[in-house]
Amino acid sequence: MxxxxxxxxxxxxxxxxxxxxxxxxxxxxxxxxxxxxxxxxxxxxxxxxxxxxxxxxxxxxxxxxxxxxxxxxxAGLAVGAGPGSHVGRLNLLALLPCPLKVPIETELSDVLQRLQEKKGLKLNVCIESNADHPVKFLDYVKYFTEPDELPDIILLTGFHFMLREFVERFVETGIFTAVPNQDVNRRLTGTELVDADGHFSVIAANALVMVADIRRLGEVPAPQSWGNILQPAYEGKVVIRGHKGSFCDIVQLNYYKDYGAEGLAKLAKAVKYGLHPAEMVRELSSSRPQIPPIHIMPYFFARTLANHSHLEIIWPEEGALAYPILVLVKKDQLETVRELAECLTGPRIARICAGASFPAIHPEASWAIPSEARLKWIGWNFVKQQNIEQLIEQLNADFLAVQQAERADKKVAE
Missing domain, CATH: 1.10.3910 (SP0561-like)
Structure with missing residues (x-):
């Protein structure tokens, strides 16, 4: 061998x-x-x-x-010379929320065609929705040790490229950097959404709001703040994103940061179960009984329910829970892929994000959400000071433990 x-x-x-x-x-x-x-x-x-x-x-x-x-x-069946072919090495990997995949893919295909026609630059890209990619690339992130294992540009939502191992190996060492000279919408001043250290470029945010079914709430008032649903009146009345025992990390992180372990435990009591946002839309649109009346979902999905008179889209007083859509680029490849990187952080992609109700960073894009609405991001300082992977795993485990204890207590009571 x-x-x-x-x-x-x-x-x-x-x-x-x-x-x-x-x-x-x-x-x-x-x-x-x-x-x-x-x-x-x-x-x-x-x-x-x-x-x-x-x-x-x-x-x-x-x-x-x-x-x-x-x-x-x-048997003489070995083919070729071995390693070093670099066939298929990615210049861009984009793992996107479902509503953004197709329009961004379409926009980038035009850019890539122009680059090939004008500069003879053929770039290899992979654009997938967060749920669809056949190889769970994000599961490998903390195990990468060499830059050549990673694409030249990474575009994604979530915390996987904020993991301590990745940041220490590839970001703090300067191998990856933000796209320089990015224009920023003045509305984002004070949200902390833009990374002041210049490690990550943020192009837009996914914003989570509440949708309340007034009929199913009955005499219980619709919550107006994130803190409201920690009250006993809302126990078992909330649905958040979740699947097979894994619940929405950005929701858990916000409650832990603002209300501590006690607040997370109260959140666990409030949450009846987890669903994909598309399933939440179908559930709230149905006439099925016994559906929890409050669903926390991205604004893109909430907006599709706006014409239902019994449903209220609630933008909580503290702001919608926001988490960024990020761009990272290899510093030594920046000149080669600059036009593509600047496209990702430019006005056309920003308008696509805004059109899908993802508030965009670029000032030329519309705000995409109600004019008075605020965004609530846990902050880069909080993220960078934590071992974010361990914290997310621990919070989810604590969340599940509370829910399991609640179910056990109810069985005993029965």
């Missing part, structure tokens, strides 16, 4: 030794059965990183691989 094969990427291994595919497919890497997935994602993912992320021990996996490689070498 070649030396240092753990430093080869998966694409190079499977291209050089096609018979190794079954080892990967049957041992934790089933998506690489698809040639398109292999070409796009496998070209970035080193074997060492892949095994670490999957918690697969090298001493167990490598003998399986070695057997297939020896078979290929002995």
């Amino acid at each position: 070649p030396k240092h094969i753990t430093e080869w990427n998966i694409y190079d291994i499977m291209t050089r030794y096609p018979n190794t595919r079954e080892v990967f497919v049957h041992n934790g890497f089933a998506p690489f059965a698809d040639d398109a997935v292999l070409r796009q994602w496998g070209a970035m993912l080193k074997l060492r990183t892949a095994l670490q992320a999957k918690h697969i021990q090298e001493r167990w996996f490598l003998p399986l691989l070695e057997q297939k490689i020896e078979e290929a070498e002995n």
Whole structure:
């Protein structure tokens, strides 16, 4: 078996030794059965990183691989020269909220075509919705150790690229940086949404609001602030984003920051269950009984319910819970991809975000939300001072523990 094969990427291994595919497919890497997935994602993912992320021990996996490689070498089935092809290396990876994927993909396709026609610059991009990508790239983030494992530009929503390991290796060292000279909407002054350290470019924000079903609330008043739903009257009356025991991190983080562990516990008592925002819309539009009357969802989804007279979209007094859509670019590749990076932080993409009810940073975009509305972001200082991954995991575990205890108490009472 070649030396240092753990430093080869998966694409190079499977291209050089096609018979190794079954080892990967049957041992934790089933998506690489698809040639398109292999070409796009496998070209970035080193074997060492892949095994670490999957918690697969090298001493167990490598003998399986070695057997297939020896078979290929002995039978003369090895193809090509080995690593270093860089086929499929990504210049841009964009993992976007569902409403933004198609319009941003369309806009970028025009930009990419112009770059190829005018400058002969062919850039390889991958644009996916947060829910659809076949390889869960974000699961690998904290295991990357080399810049060549990462795209030149990263565009995404959430905290995965704020993880301590990633920030220490790639951001604080200057390997990745914000896009310079970004124009900022004056309305965002005081929101702390823009990173003052210049590590991350923010192009827009996802804003979470409440939608209350007045009929289902009955005599209970509709909440006007985030703190209201911590009152006993709202226990079991709230739905937030959640799936298979994992609940919305930005909601949990805000309540923990503002109200501490006690506030998080009260939130857990208020939340009946979790749904995808699209499921919330269907639920509130239905006539089914026993539906919790308060749903916390992105403004994009809430806006689709505006014509229902019994539903009220509530922009809480403290502001909608906001979390940023981020751009990072490799500093040493900035000149090569500058036009693409500036497109992402420019007015056209900002208008797309605003049109989908994501408040945009660029001043040429409309505000996209009610003129008097405020945004509430937990703040870059809070994020950077935490081990954010550990905190998110701990808050979700504490949240679930309270809910499980509540269910157990109710069973005893019955």
